[in-house]
Amino acid sequence: MAGIREIDKALFPIKNISSVIQLFKNQLEDACEPDLALLSIVAGAVENSLTCRSNAGLQVCEPVEPTSLPVLELHTIEALYSKFQTIMKSAVEPNKGFKSYATRELVKKVSDVVWNSLTRSYYKDRAHLQSLYSYLTGSKLDCFGVAFAVVAGCQALGYSDVHLALSEDHAWVVFGERGTETAEVTWHGKGNEDKRGQEIGKGVSARSWLYVNNKPVICTRHMEVAALVSAINPSLNATHDAFEVALLQQELLWLLYDLGHLKKYPMAIGNLGDLEEIAPKEGRIACSILFEEAISSARTYYNNQHVYPYTYQGGYFYRNKMYKEAFESWANASDVIRLYNYSRDDEEIYKEFLEIANELIPHIMKVESSGFSANTILKKPECFANLLRFYDGICQWEEGSATPVLHIGWAKPLVNTISKFDAEVRAQVDIVCGRPEDGVSKRANGGYFNNNNYEKENGTSDTDLLSSFSSKTLKDDQSTSNFHPSIEAL
Numbered sequence: 001m002a003g004i005r006e007i008d009k010a011l012f013p014i015k016n017i018s019s020v021i022q023l024f025k026n027q028l029e030d031a032c033e034p035d036l037a038l039l040s041i042v043a044g045a046v047e048n049s050l051t052c053r054s055n056a057g058l059q060v061c062e063p064v065e066p067t068s069l070p071v072l073e074l075h076t077i078e079a080l081y082s083k084f085q086t087i088m089k090s091a092v093e094p095n096k097g098f099k100s101y102a103t104r105e106l107v108k109k110v111s112d113v114v115w116n117s118l119t120r121s122y123y124k125d126r127a128h129l130q131s132l133y134s135y136l137t138g139s140k141l142d143c144f145g146v147a148f149a150v151v152a153g154c155q156a157l158g159y160s161d162v163h164l165a166l167s168e169d170h171a172w173v174v175f176g177e178r179g180t181e182t183a184e185v186t187w188h189g190k191g192n193e194d195k196r197g198q199e200i201g202k203g204v205s206a207r208s209w210l211y212v213n214n215k216p217v218i219c220t221r222h223m224e225v226a227a228l229v230s231a232i233n234p235s236l237n238a239t240h241d242a243f244e245v246a247l248l249q250q251e252l253l254w255l256l257y258d259l260g261h262l263k264k265y266p267m268a269i270g271n272l273g274d275l276e277e278i279a280p281k282e283g284r285i286a287c288s289i290l291f292e293e294a295i296s297s298a299r300t301y302y303n304n305q306h307v308y309p310y311t312y313q314g315g316y317f318y319r320n321k322m323y324k325e326a327f328e329s330w331a332n333a334s335d336v337i338r339l340y341n342y343s344r345d346d347e348e349i350y351k352e353f354l355e356i357a358n359e360l361i362p363h364i365m366k367v368e369s370s371g372f373s374a375n376t377i378l379k380k381p382e383c384f385a386n387l388l389r390f391y392d393g394i395c396q397w398e399e400g401s402a403t404p405v406l407h408i409g410w411a412k413p414l415v416n417t418i419s420k421f422d423a424e425v426r427a428q429v430d431i432v433c434g435r436p437e438d439g440v441s442k443r444a445n446g447g448y449f450n451n452n453n454y455e456k457e458n459g460t461s462d463t464d465l466l467s468s469f470s471s472k473t474l475k476d477d478q479s480t481s482n483f484h485p486s487i488e489a490l
């Protein structure tokens, strides 16, 4: 990068949100390629000034314009920017004239520079550790922040082929002539030896959710800006957000959305949906549409192998008491996870499904069986069907995995939930064991359930089950049920 442009310097000193928006607009619309270091430093500085203990108190007690910010001086930003340039260029040979492609050694070296300059030990999961501002002022980064810093460092060194690759819980880089080389550059999870410098999962980890079956989000420079904006963290504390930071994040995500840079980034669309649910913008599409767009993005570009778009949507339905719809979203999420083998790197999505199964669904059942719900879901066969599809997906997730998923703690809420549906409701739902030729089977209750054939990586295919739970034994009791033994025994 050639340094901070005059057109961008002219926006300083930055005193309000619209100046920050303008800076991003300048960078996204006319910069040859957006300067990741500049934007991450500015976004981090704004976030830090409004959320970190030191002056947060000041903000809360002083009535301020909703869009006013603590003044951001050019010299502050320039000092941090040149510090980053110096760190990178003193350790690694710059790529004069953008001539050559990065090598694995180069990428590893940049990762080492970042890695070795971090504080020895600190709480890695703390908030506000994602930006270059945090790196340059506190020598602290979270796991995403390290990956982002490596990509920003490679950009500063003139390697335009190095890009950020994102799964739903990990980040790494792609590089080389065809952008097909991959390298770990950061750590993942707790107590796991980092694999920095190595190619991305070829072994068992390839079948884990962590690597999304080799369907990660491969970022352009503009999508890397979307990633840094998504990573903005407005939280002041466990219960409050700094509204200016949330507002800034929402405005920046709409800017990126309007420029088309969220099309292939389901989680960023979901983040925008969450912000819109809290503070809907005049004249903008509803958050429910955004959650649908995130799902169709994942279906279109990532072979429907991402879980979070469905849990974004399910969470929205749950918060808005749309329980029938929530069951469908969660069953769809489960249809994704059943493809994978559960591995110890998949704790995050395990916790997600655990919370749905053992907290959210039991809460819904409690509310719905309190007797005051006229239009109760307990009378709806499609709700029962979606619940079974949800549980069966988790069962299938476990099948063929080295690590078990289910334990007794799952069974109690599961039995409790299923037993809330009367026999005559359950009987209206039928299971078809086996794989109907047409791939879609019409159901007695008029519903359609895709019989997706799940080719697990290991080559065996299980037909998915289906929607059925007759009060008698399984319809065709010669058939081998697709149910997990624990459900079978109910």
Ligand SMILES: CC1(C)CN=C(N2CCN(c3ncnc4sc(CCF)cc34)CC2)S1
Residues within 6 Å of the ligand: 144, 166, 167, 168, 169, 170, 171, 227, 230, 231, 267, 268, 271, 308, 311, 312, 315
């Ligand atoms: C439905 C939910 C529980 C709500 N928030 C969710 N997330 C919050 C935002 N997240 C994200 N948002 C944008 N980009 C990324 S890249 C990444 C992997 C580490 F680099 C995570 C993530 C992770 C998922 S999923």
